[in-house]
Amino acid sequence: MVNDQRLKSPLFVFMDESGRKESDRHFVCGFLEIEDNISFCTNLLRVADQIKNLSIRNRLARVEKLKNEGNIQELYNLAKSYNEFEMKHYHITEENRGLYGDLIKVLFRKNKFRFTAIVADRNDPLYERDQTGQFPLYLKAFKLYATKCIQTPDYIFVPDNFETDFQWNVKTGNLPLTIFPLDSKSCLQLQVADIFSGLVAQALKMETGGIPNNKDICRQPVLEIMEKEMGKKINGNMTVHKSNYYFSVWIVDWSKSKRPGHGQETQPQPSAKAL
Secondary structure, three states: OOOHHHHOOOEEEEEEEEOOOOOOOEEEEEEEEEOOHHHHHHHHHHHHHHHHHHHHHHHHHHHHHHHHHOOHHHHHHHHHOOOOOOOOHHHOOOOOHHHHHHHHHHHHHHOOEEEEEEEEEOOOOOOOOOOOOOHHHHHHHHHHHHHHHOOOOOEEEEEEOOOOOOOOOOOOOOOOOEEOOEOHHHOHHHHHHHHHHHHHHHHHHHHOOOOOOHHHHHHHHHHHHHHHHHOOOOOOOEEEEOOOEEEEEEEEEHHHOOOOOOHHHOEEOOOOOOO
């Protein structure tokens, strides 16, 4: 008799981050859990293509304008700066934010997923920047996720590309079957993780008194659509559990450090029930 466990597809967990710069107050690692990747991508394909096609049309219009103006230098700069299309929180504009709003609606209404954002607040008085850079925050987020959030031992972890010398030295918790880094440009699920993480970071920036810049103001309607879909504002620790999705935010409590005052050793203490 065939073992049913061998026929069961493993869970895929996609991770992307927002707020990597030390000047950003909130560092957010978002973990997106998906069981049926085919259905997830199929449901998003139409609106994702609309966003992509709008980007292509705008770029072609820009090229034609520069050609007509004879602006060779700007044409060269445009060609030099070309990047393969991907949806990102950072790419939301006044022109495409309606489509990104549609994307959010499809995500919450037609898909099954679990999303966990683990947040490091750099303004916390007990936070200390590790002198080796941002790697400890990535690693800490993954360790917290593996020990506190993920419930199944059968999952494949898919982070966005990291530097080649990044060391995944995690030895406790529910560790994945394998770690399979991908480039977000080729992975729709990672792009969704980026959008969710960016919107969480923006919401927390606004709630903690951050001064919105023009890009924040432009993206605010998309954030409001997401909060309306969940029926809850993102203003700290929170959990929303519906029949088809689970969305939670954990703010790391630096006071729970094993070594007081050292931010890299803390454990999250969410006010709502964790995953």
